[in-house]
Amino acid sequence: MKQIILSLILGIVFVSCKHKIVSTETDEDYPHIFPDYIGVTVPSTLAPLNFDINEDCQSTTVKIYGSKTGEINIIARKKTIQIPAKKWEKLLEKNKGGNLSVVVSVITDNNIERKYKPFSIYVSNYPIDYGIAYRLIAPGYSIYGKMGIYERDLSSFKQKTIFENTQIPYSCVNCHSFNQGNPSYLSMHIRGAHGGTVLKTGNDFELLDTKADGILSAGVYPYWHPSGKYIAYSVNDTEQLFHTVSDKRIEVYDKASDIYVYCPKTNEMLTSPLLKSDEYFETFPAFSPDGKTLFFCSAAKKNMPFKYKDLKYSLCSIGFNPDDGSFGNRIDTLFSSHSCNKSVSFPRPSFDGKYLMFTVSDYGNFSIWHKESDIRLLDLQNNTINELSEINSDDSESYHSWSSNSRWVLFTSRRIDGLYTRVYIAGIDEDGNVSKPFLLPQNNPAQYYDELLFSYNVPEFITKSIDINAVGIEKKVLSKEQRKKIKTIINN
Numbered sequence: 001m002k003q004i005i006l007s008l009i010l011g012i013v014f015v016s017c018k019h020k021i022v023s024t025e026t027d028e029d030y031p032h033i034f035p036d037y038i039g040v041t042v043p044s045t046l047a048p049l050n051f052d053i054n055e056d057c058q059s060t061t062v063k064i065y066g067s068k069t070g071e072i073n074i075i076a077r078k079k080t081i082q083i084p085a086k087k088w089e090k091l092l093e094k095n096k097g098g099n100l101s102v103v104v105s106v107i108t109d110n111n112i113e114r115k116y117k118p119f120s121i122y123v124s125n126y127p128i129d130y131g132i133a134y135r136l137i138a139p140g141y142s143i144y145g146k147m148g149i150y151e152r153d154l155s156s157f158k159q160k161t162i163f164e165n166t167q168i169p170y171s172c173v174n175c176h177s178f179n180q181g182n183p184s185y186l187s188m189h190i191r192g193a194h195g196g197t198v199l200k201t202g203n204d205f206e207l208l209d210t211k212a213d214g215i216l217s218a219g220v221y222p223y224w225h226p227s228g229k230y231i232a233y234s235v236n237d238t239e240q241l242f243h244t245v246s247d248k249r250i251e252v253y254d255k256a257s258d259i260y261v262y263c264p265k266t267n268e269m270l271t272s273p274l275l276k277s278d279e280y281f282e283t284f285p286a287f288s289p290d291g292k293t294l295f296f297c298s299a300a301k302k303n304m305p306f307k308y309k310d311l312k313y314s315l316c317s318i319g320f321n322p323d324d325g326s327f328g329n330r331i332d333t334l335f336s337s338h339s340c341n342k343s344v345s346f347p348r349p350s351f352d353g354k355y356l357m358f359t360v361s362d363y364g365n366f367s368i369w370h371k372e373s374d375i376r377l378l379d380l381q382n383n384t385i386n387e388l389s390e391i392n393s394d395d396s397e398s399y400h401s402w403s404s405n406s407r408w409v410l411f412t413s414r415r416i417d418g419l420y421t422r423v424y425i426a427g428i429d430e431d432g433n434v435s436k437p438f439l440l441p442q443n444n445p446a447q448y449y450d451e452l453l454f455s456y457n458v459p460e461f462i463t464k465s466i467d468i469n470a471v472g473i474e475k476k477v478l479s480k481e482q483r484k485k486i487k488t489i490i491n492n
Contacts, residue, residue: 024113031055031104031116034446038119041427041435043128043408044092045155048083049121049438052446055079057106066091067098080444085156097125122435124427126407128154129181129461132423132440133162135174136454139419147454149176149188151466157443162466167474168194176458177231179224180289180351181404183466187222187231196483198473201228201264205469207476209483211235212269216256223286225261227322230270232261232285232294252366255304257283259296262486263325269488272327274318276490283313283365286347287320294320294327295347295356297365299337309363312337315344315356315378326491335378335385343367346399349380350406355432356380357400357409368398368412368421375400375411379432390434391426403461410459411437421455 030038032054042049053060062081064072070091074081091100099122105115131154137147148164165171171192179185186200197208197219210219210233219233236257258276260269275282275296284297297313304311315335319328335358337343342360345367349356356378359367367373373396377386391397393415400411409428412421426437440456442448 020111021107021113022111024115027114027116029117030119031106033104035439035441037121037438039121039436040438041122041124042092042438043126043154043427044096044123045089045128046092047154047156047441048085048088049441050080050082050443050445053079053081053104053106055106055108057108058111059107061105063103064091065101065103066095067101068095070094080446082443089155092123095123098123124407126405126427126429128408128425129403129405129463130154130465131462132401132410132459133176133178133183133462133466134423134459135176135457137457138453139421139455147173149173151462152440153465157441160465161470162468163188163470163473165190167470168192168477171195174458175220175222176460177222177224178460178462179228180226181461181463183462183464183468185224185228186466186468187224189218189220189222190477191218194477196477199231199264200468203467205473207473207481207483209485210262210269212486212488214488215260215269216258219260219262221284225287225322226289226291229265229322230261230263230287230325232259232287233269234259234283234285234296236283251305251308251364252369254281254283254365256301257281259283259285259294260488261285261294261320261325267484267486268325269486270325270327270491271488272318272491274327274329274331281311281313281365284346286349288317288349289351289353291322292320293317295334295349297344297347298331299343299365311364312341312343313345313365314338315347315358329492334383335376348400348402350402351404352406354380354406354430355428357402359398359400368396371396371414371418373398377432377434386432386434388434391424391437396421399458401460404463408461409434410461412456412459416449420449420452421457422449423456423459 033051037049060076062074072087099120101118103118131152133151138145149162151160165173175189177187188198197210216235216237221234223232237255259282260271279301281299286295295317298316299313302311314333314337317332343363345359345365347358361367361370361373374392375397396414398412410425423440424437427435
C-alpha cells in the first residue's frame with residue numbers, strides 16, 4: 001500500500017514538474033490551425049468547428065467567448081481540439097448576429113506558455129438548410145470502384161448512406177438532383193448493365209430509360225423546374241483522354257450534346273431546334289426560380305479531340321413556358337466566352353432570383369480537372385460579374401450549390417492537396433457580399449481528411465433528410481422489369 005501511495009505522489013510531482021511554466025510569451029500572430037476557421041461566418045446550427053493545432057506542444061488551452069453571452073473552456077493534451085457539442089450549440093444560439101472570440105494558448109515542449117492573437121468567428125442571423133447530399137468517389141478514371149450517395153446533417157457529424165453502387169454490381173451512381181433542395185423530388189442516374197434513371201416525386205419512384213429514340217444518351221446533369229412538373233437534362237456523347245504533362249491528368253470532353261426537358265406527367269422529352277443544334281454543343285441546363293427561363297452552356301462545335309483547347313462555352317438562356325412546355329424563339333448570351341477567353345460550366349441561379357453562379361476554366365466543360373478553374377457570380381439585376389476572390393484559390397474550384405434561402409453557397413475545391421475535392425461553405429448577403437469560406441466540419445478534422453481517400457462530388461443543400469426506399473430501388477433495378485421508355489417531342 002505504501003509503495004502505491006509513493007508511486008502516485010511521485011507521478012503527481014513528475015507531472016507537475018513537467019508542466020511547470022518557465023516563461024510566458026505573447027504571439028502577435030494567429031495560431032496555426034487546421035481547418036482555417038479564423039474569421040469565418042457560420043450559421044447558428046452548425047456542428048462544432050473542431051480544429052487541430054499545427055504545433056508540437058504538451059497541452060493546449062482554448063477559451064471561446066460569446067460577444068453577447070456565454071463561454072467555453074477547453075484544456076487538451078493533444079493537438080485536436082474537440083468542442084463539447086451541447087455547449088457549442090447553446091453558445092451559437094445565444095450569439096446570433098454577434099461573434100465568438102477564440103483564445104488559444106499552448107505549453108511548448110520546453111514549458112513555455114505561448115498565447116496567440118485571439119481570432120473571431122461570426123455567427124450569422126441567416127439560417128442554413130438541414131444538411132447536404134453528395135457523392136463520395138475515388139479520383140479514378142476508368143473503373144467503377146466503391147461509390148455512393150450520402151447525406152450529412154450540418155448540425156452534427158452524422159453521415160447517412162442513401163444509395164451505394166455495391167447494391168448494383170458493376171454500376172456507377174451519379175447525377176443526383178433535388179428541387180431547390182427538397183429531396184421529395186429526386187433524380188438519380190445509375191450507369192452500367194442495369195442502368196436507368198430513378199425519378200422520385202413525393203412518396204413514389206419510377207425507373208426510366210431516358211435514352212429515347214434519336215437522343216444521344218441517357219439524361220445527365222439534371223435540374224428540376226421549381227413547379228416539379230419538369231426536369232431538364234443534358235444528353236452527352238462524352239469521352240476522355242489522358243495528358244502526358246505532369247500538371248494535367250485527364251480531359252473529359254463532349255463530341256456532341258443537346259438539352260431536353262422531361263415532363264413526368266406526359267412521359268415526354270421536350271426540346272427545341274435551338275437546343276439540339278448540329279453546330280453547337282449545349283449542356284448544363286438550369287431553370288430560373290420563376291420557371292420562365294432555362295439557363296445553359298453552349299459552345300461552337302469543334303473537331304474533337306484535336307481542337308479540345310479551342311472548345312469554350314458561353315453562358316446562355318432561352319425562354320420557357322411552363323404552361324405548355326414550349327420554348328422561346330431566340331437564345332440570349334449572358335456571358336460570352338470571347339469576352340474573357342474563358343469557358344463556362346455549371347450555371348446555378350440563386351433561388352431569390354438575384355444572382356447566378358458559374359464556373360470558369362480555360363477551355364472545355366469538365367472543370368473539376370482544371371487547376372485554373374474558378375467560380376464567378378453574375379448579378380442578374382445589372383449584369384455585373386464578381387470574380388469572388390473571397391472563395392477562389394490557386395487550385396480547382398468547381399461544383400457549387402445554393403441554400404434554399406439563397407444566403408449560403410457551397411462549393412468543391414482541391415486547395416488542400418490538389419487531388420481530392422472537399423466541401424466548403426460561405427455566407428452571402430442580399431448585396432452579394434461573400435464571407436470567408438469554411439471547410440465542412442468533422443469531429444477529428446486532420447485525421448478525417450488525411451485518411452479519406454474519396455472526393456466529395458456534386459454536393460447539394462437539402463432541406464430535410466432524404467426518404468428513399470434503397471432496397472426497393474435495388475430490387476427494381478436488378479429485376480427484368482422493363483424501364484419506362486420516354487417519348488420524344490420537339491417543340492418550336
